[in-house]
Amino acid sequence: MDDFLAARSQMALSLGFHIVFSCIGMVMPFFMAVSHYLWLKTNAMVYQNVTKAWSKGVAIxxxxxxxxxxxxxxxxxxxxxxxxxxxxxxxxxxxxLEGTAFFIEAIALGFYLYGWGRFNPWFHWVTGVVVGISGLTSGILVVAANAWMNSPAGFDFVNGQYLNVDPIQAMFNKAWFSQALHMSIAAFAATGFAVAGVHALMILKNKNVDFHRKAFKIAALFACLAAILQPLSGDHSAKDVAQRQPAKLAAMEAHFRTEKRAALVIGGIPDADAERVNYAIKIPGGLSFLAHGDFDAEVKGLDQIPKAFHPPVAITHYAFQIMVGLGMAMLLLSLLYLWALWKKKTDRSWLLKLFVVAIPLGFIAVEAGWTVTEVGRQPWIIYGIMRTADAVTPMPGIAYSFYLFTAVYLSLAGVVVFMLYRQIKMVDQLYDRPQGVKEYH
Structure with missing residues (x-):
C-alpha cells in the first residue's frame, strides 16, 4: 500500500468510525429529553428509568x-x-464554532448526569435539551466544513493564491444546507432504528416488557418520521449535486453519456471501460426528473468531463445504490409501523422482528452516503481547486500508521460493544428483581 492510498484509507477509517458515534451523540439526547419530559408530566417511574438508562449510553x-x-x-x-x-x-x-458547541455540550452533559436530585426538575430537563441542541449544532457545523470542500466559496483563487477571504460566505456555502439537512435526518433515522431495534429484541425476549416498550415507541417514532422525510431531503440533495457536481451525479448513476430523457439506473454493474452498466433496471427519464425536475431534461454524463477528473464510478455507484435501497427499506418499515400504530397493533412479533433486522441498516446507509460524498468528489479535496494527491503529506510510513489505527479502532469498537452489552444487562437484572419496578441509578 503506497502512502497516498494509506492516508486516504486512514482518513476513511477514522471518519467511518467517528460518524457512527457523532450520529448517536446528535440524536440520543433528544430521545433522553423526551423520556425525561414524559416522566415529569406523568410521574411514571418507568420513564425515569428509561431516561437514566439512556443517559448512561449518551455518556459512553x-x-x-x-x-x-x-x-x-x-x-x-x-x-x-x-x-x-x-x-x-x-x-x-x-x-x-464546533469547538464552542462541543464545550457547551460537555458542560451540559456533566450537569445532566450529576444533576439528579440536585437541581430543580425542569432546569435539570433543560440541561438535557441543551445537550441535544449543542450536539446537533456541532454536527451541522462539521458538515458545513465538509460542504465547503464540495462547494468552495468565500475566497478568490488567483494565480495559486487564496485572496479576499470571507469565512462567513465560506461557512454558508451553496452545499451546506442540503448536506446538513440530509445528514441530520439520516442521523435521526439511523439512531432511531438502531435503538428501537435493540428494545424490540428485548420485547421479543419478554424481558422488562414495559420498560422496553416505552423506550421502543419513542425511538421508533423518531426513526419513522425521519425515514419518511429523508427521501424529500435526498431529492433536494440530488438536484443540488446535479447543479454543482455533475461528475459526482454521473458517477452515482453510472451515467456515461450526456443525453436527454436520461434513464434512472437501479442496480447494475458499471463497466467504465465499455462505458455501460450491465444487468441494471432502467427507468426512462427518471434521472432527468431526479436531477432537474423534467423528464426530458438533458443530464451531463462523464463523456463531457476529462477522464483525469472522473470519480471512481463503481464505488460511488454501489454506495449510492446501497444508500437509496436501505433508505427505501426503512421508509417501507416506517409506513408499516405507522399503520400498526394507527391500528394499535404495534406489539405484533413480525413487526418487532423487522425492527431487529433494521438495527444496522441506518448506519450502513450513513456510511454509504458518506462514501458517495467523499469518493464522488475525487480526485478533488477542494472541488475544482486542489487535487487530493497534491494535499497529502510527503512523510513516509503512513501505511504503518494506517495498520496501527485499524487495530486501535477495532479494539475500541469491541470495548464500546462490551460496555453497551453490560449496560443492557444491568438494566435487565434490575427489573428482574421480584420486588417489581425499581428506580434506576
Missing part, C-alpha cells in the same frame, strides 16, 4: 465520539498539511 457515546473526533482533527493536519495550510484560514470558522 459522547466519550468515544470526543476521542475519535479529536483524532480526526489531528489527522487533517498530519495527513493533509497542504490542504490545511491553504484551506484552514478559509473554512476554520465552522470548526471553531
Amino acid at each position: 457515546f459522547f466519550a468515544v465520539g470526543a476521542v475519535s473526533g479529536t483524532v480526526l482533527s489531528f489527522e487533517l493536519g498530519l495527513l493533509w498539511p497542504t490542504f490545511m495550510k491553504h484551506a484552514g484560514p478559509i473554512f476554520g470558522m465552522p470548526f471553531s
Whole structure:
C-alpha cells in the first residue's frame, strides 16, 4: 500500500468510525429529553428509568465520539498539511464554532448526569435539551466544513493564491444546507432504528416488557418520521449535486453519456471501460426528473468531463445504490409501523422482528452516503481547486500508521460493544428483581 492510498484509507477509517458515534451523540439526547419530559408530566417511574438508562449510553457515546473526533482533527493536519495550510484560514470558522458547541455540550452533559436530585426538575430537563441542541449544532457545523470542500466559496483563487477571504460566505456555502439537512435526518433515522431495534429484541425476549416498550415507541417514532422525510431531503440533495457536481451525479448513476430523457439506473454493474452498466433496471427519464425536475431534461454524463477528473464510478455507484435501497427499506418499515400504530397493533412479533433486522441498516446507509460524498468528489479535496494527491503529506510510513489505527479502532469498537452489552444487562437484572419496578441509578 503506497502512502497516498494509506492516508486516504486512514482518513476513511477514522471518519467511518467517528460518524457512527457523532450520529448517536446528535440524536440520543433528544430521545433522553423526551423520556425525561414524559416522566415529569406523568410521574411514571418507568420513564425515569428509561431516561437514566439512556443517559448512561449518551455518556459512553459522547466519550468515544470526543476521542475519535479529536483524532480526526489531528489527522487533517498530519495527513493533509497542504490542504490545511491553504484551506484552514478559509473554512476554520465552522470548526471553531464546533469547538464552542462541543464545550457547551460537555458542560451540559456533566450537569445532566450529576444533576439528579440536585437541581430543580425542569432546569435539570433543560440541561438535557441543551445537550441535544449543542450536539446537533456541532454536527451541522462539521458538515458545513465538509460542504465547503464540495462547494468552495468565500475566497478568490488567483494565480495559486487564496485572496479576499470571507469565512462567513465560506461557512454558508451553496452545499451546506442540503448536506446538513440530509445528514441530520439520516442521523435521526439511523439512531432511531438502531435503538428501537435493540428494545424490540428485548420485547421479543419478554424481558422488562414495559420498560422496553416505552423506550421502543419513542425511538421508533423518531426513526419513522425521519425515514419518511429523508427521501424529500435526498431529492433536494440530488438536484443540488446535479447543479454543482455533475461528475459526482454521473458517477452515482453510472451515467456515461450526456443525453436527454436520461434513464434512472437501479442496480447494475458499471463497466467504465465499455462505458455501460450491465444487468441494471432502467427507468426512462427518471434521472432527468431526479436531477432537474423534467423528464426530458438533458443530464451531463462523464463523456463531457476529462477522464483525469472522473470519480471512481463503481464505488460511488454501489454506495449510492446501497444508500437509496436501505433508505427505501426503512421508509417501507416506517409506513408499516405507522399503520400498526394507527391500528394499535404495534406489539405484533413480525413487526418487532423487522425492527431487529433494521438495527444496522441506518448506519450502513450513513456510511454509504458518506462514501458517495467523499469518493464522488475525487480526485478533488477542494472541488475544482486542489487535487487530493497534491494535499497529502510527503512523510513516509503512513501505511504503518494506517495498520496501527485499524487495530486501535477495532479494539475500541469491541470495548464500546462490551460496555453497551453490560449496560443492557444491568438494566435487565434490575427489573428482574421480584420486588417489581425499581428506580434506576
